[in-house]
Amino acid sequence: MALKYVSEYRDSQLAKVLIESIKEKIEALHSSGSIKAKKRLRLMEVCGTHTMSIFRHGIRSVLPHTIELLSGPGCPVCVTAQKDIDAFIELSKQDNVILTTFGDLMKVPGTFSSLQKEKADGRDIRVVYSVFDAVEIAAANQGVTCNCNQANSANKTNQAKEVVFCGVGFETTTPTVAASILMASERGIDNFSIHSAHKLTPPALAALMETPATQIDGFILPGHVSVITGVDGYKDVFDKYKVPSVIAGFEPLDILKAILMLVTQQISGLPALENGYERAVSQFGNVKAVQIMNQVFEPADSVWRGIGHIPESGMRLRDSYKSFDALKKFNLELKDTPEPVGCACGQILMGLKTPEQCMMYGKKCTPAHPVGPCMVSSEGSCAAYYRYKGL
Secondary structure, three states: OOOOOOHHHOOHHHHHHHHHHHHHHHHHHHHHOOOOOOOOEEEEEOOHHHHHHHHHOOHHHHOOOOEEEEEOOOOHHHHEOHHHHHHHHHHHOOOOEEEEEOHHHOOOOOOOOOHHHHHHOOOOEEEOOOHHHHHHHHHHOOOEEEOOOOOOOOOEEEOOOEEEEEEOOOOOOHHHHHHHHHHHHHOOOOOEEEEEOOEOHHHHHHHHHOOOOOOOOEEEEOHHHHHHHOHHHHHHHHHHHOOOEEEOOOOHHHHHHHHHHHHHHHHHOOOOEEEOOOOOOOOOOOHHHHHHHHHHEEEEEEEEOOOEEEEEEEEEEOHHHHHHEHHHHOOOOOOOOOOOOOOOHHHHHOOOOOHHHOOOEOOOEOOOOOOOHHHOOOOOHHHHHHHOOOO
16 A cells, blocks of 8 residues: 555656646746846755755756756755864764754864764764754763772762764754753753754755845745744745745645746745645644743844855853753864865855756765765755755
8 A cells, every 4th residue: 555645745747747837837937028138947855855855856957947946045955064073073972972963964074083083083073863862862971970899989989971963954843852851851861962053944945035145036935934924924024025935845746836836926026935845834833842942042143154154043042941951061162174175165155056066076076075965964965966966
């Protein structure tokens, strides 16, 4: 039996219908003169998972040549600033620390090292599949007194180890990190902390629209994030900039449907914020998850790789949870560090360049020897181009 919500969104006949509809509408759009001298319609898929899906299913190859798909700042590892990567590496070097992280961060180059190199040098760095795994590791490494049944050693205390989690991600993962902190607090696990490099999506969209060099005619908005934020999460940005926007799922028909909806908006001349992922995304999102996130975190200014400083675009721990702040616990300060010389990752995240326009792509920068995070992450644009080159 076919899995629900998978096979029906990969139906080749329905795909052909959508493709033909897109072609017909794009021809009507150009013949109407409504886009004047513009030769291409530039649509940005904000989410890195969309980028991978577009390449995996060869969607670029079936679209009219006048539609250009751009990769945006929706890969959480890719937008993490160099100074945050350096902070994770520095935290791994602290005495008696177990650093826990998602796998995508391991190979991301810092200024002088990487988590992978530090692990090879003997640092206790562990890849986890959930932040709750990190909480359990902390619980298992609290200082305890044991009866060792040895002369003069009836009471022996095992030294506690500090467990630090690398907090990277958007609204999708931030609520789970918030929940892990609430769990640790309730269970009295005081050897658990995080360094938060969490980001908020809408401020990044606003920053793109405030950048004169960007020319974006429509946004394919992320499905995962939208499950949490709901459609209303983008309302303020849409109301200000009036850029056609459609929330999309990740299957081929989802993406083709979103593109068709954006082209239709261009023809009508009436930009709208639409939900093309109704089976997963509601108007208001996951209200409980947002409440938990906002209970533990609050918005703060943040630095995005390649984009720079964006006000109120990050998430920091509220004062009542500062005891879980790893930088404060270890008395470390973040220092601004430059991005790798020659790496175009930042420009790629802003839709100003494609990976193939980076002078390092496929030469000095490969998946085996990455220079920037866009080649490392499973959601990175450069990784997608490299893996599915030619589609």
